[in-house]
Amino acid sequence: MRVGFGYDIHRLAPGRRLFLAGVEIPSSIGPEAHSDGDVLLHALIDALLGASGLGDIGQMYPPEAERYRGVSSRLLLSQALAKVKAAGFRPLSMDSTVVLQSPRILPYVDRMKENLSADLGLPMAAICVKGKTKEGVDATGEGRAVEAYAVVLLEHL
Numbered sequence: 001m002r003v004g005f006g007y008d009i010h011r012l013a014p015g016r017r018l019f020l021a022g023v024e025i026p027s028s029i030g031p032e033a034h035s036d037g038d039v040l041l042h043a044l045i046d047a048l049l050g051a052s053g054l055g056d057i058g059q060m061y062p063p064e065a066e067r068y069r070g071v072s073s074r075l076l077l078s079q080a081l082a083k084v085k086a087a088g089f090r091p092l093s094m095d096s097t098v099v100l101q102s103p104r105i106l107p108y109v110d111r112m113k114e115n116l117s118a119d120l121g122l123p124m125a126a127i128c129v130k131g132k133t134k135e136g137v138d139a140t141g142e143g144r145a146v147e148a149y150a151v152v153l154l155e156h157l
């Protein structure tokens with residue numbers, strides 16, 4: 001068994017689309033990013049790569065690489081999972097927390113879990129997405145950033 005942990009943060013800006021686990025959440029602000037800025041998937045990818053001894057998302061997808069501009073993070077996740085499997089591991093469960101002052105993500109959590117279930121090949125019961133605000137504290141609490149934390153458990157194939 002291996003445990004992996006991942007974290008990500010993106011600045012929020014007006015007029016950007018907000019995706020979390022591939023679900024578009026109606027919002028007047030969204031992440032500034034080279035890709036689609038899906039912080040939850042980026043944290044999850046880092047957790048998967050970390051648990052497998054494969055480094056991190058920045059090594060796999062250098063921000064300066066033009067071919068990743070605007071790319072769906074679900075595609076990046078599928079590529080990361082292929083590397084995880086090639087390294088001899090498969091996921092058993094994941095847990096995560098998204099920190100976002102607004103909007104509230106609860107109405108979208110089930111759809112996010114459905115995407116994660118499909119992408120990770122796990123039952124819904126093995127996946128958790130929790131939403132937290134930052135109680136108005138710091139830049140994230142002021143609505144200027146979105147953060148995500150993710151943990152995965154892997155087993156040897």
Ligand code: MG
Pocket residue numbers: 008009010037038039042
């Ligand atoms: Mg990111």
